[in-house]
Amino acid sequence: MNKEDWFSVPIYYRDNIDVDIYEKRILELSKEEGIKKSNAGGWHSKDIKDDVFFKPLIDIIQEEANQVWLDFNPNKKGRFVINSMWSIINKKDNYNMLHNHPGGVISGSIYIKSNKDSGKIQFDNPLGIYKMLEYAVTESDCFYTWREISYDTPKGRLIFFPSYVKHHVTPNKSDEDRIVIAFNMMSEFD
Numbered sequence: 001m002n003k004e005d006w007f008s009v010p011i012y013y014r015d016n017i018d019v020d021i022y023e024k025r026i027l028e029l030s031k032e033e034g035i036k037k038s039n040a041g042g043w044h045s046k047d048i049k050d051d052v053f054f055k056p057l058i059d060i061i062q063e064e065a066n067q068v069w070l071d072f073n074p075n076k077k078g079r080f081v082i083n084s085m086w087s088i089i090n091k092k093d094n095y096n097m098l099h100n101h102p103g104g105v106i107s108g109s110i111y112i113k114s115n116k117d118s119g120k121i122q123f124d125n126p127l128g129i130y131k132m133l134e135y136a137v138t139e140s141d142c143f144y145t146w147r148e149i150s151y152d153t154p155k156g157r158l159i160f161f162p163s164y165v166k167h168h169v170t171p172n173k174s175d176e177d178r179i180v181i182a183f184n185m186m187s188e189f190d
């Protein structure tokens, strides 16, 4: 018989980006009061996309996003552009609740300070049908019934994901801060 698979969710990542210079700037900014979003504890910055200090990082994100664009718009000239960017500091036991990013088409995170215990990012299976399938499959561990997939968040890793995918960040179980910069991107056509 024939078989075709449809409706997959692309997650992109690139490792070993040099992010050393950004921690100090974020710690400076964190002296200001933060805002409340998906964070349970921790600090969430105001928008930082126009902070010139982050321009080199934005350039790297843009370069990688241009590759992602080709998957989504193979026949249209344009690009994804950052329309919001923020930083989050999770201290011990802080985490981020399940959410998605209605303000973007593609979203992403880049890890500025982290270690293996400071919290993974977990993406929910956006196909609601999996909730029905789990009753039909005794050992619900095949590709079609996975509830979620998690990614480690090592320092210097940049991840892109479709903004509609719900995700959460597990609690920071280390004594060190976990610092991330996250962003939303929208389409801009030529």
Ligand SMILES: [Fe+2]
Pocket: 038, 099, 100, 101, 167, 182
């Ligand atoms: Fe998020």
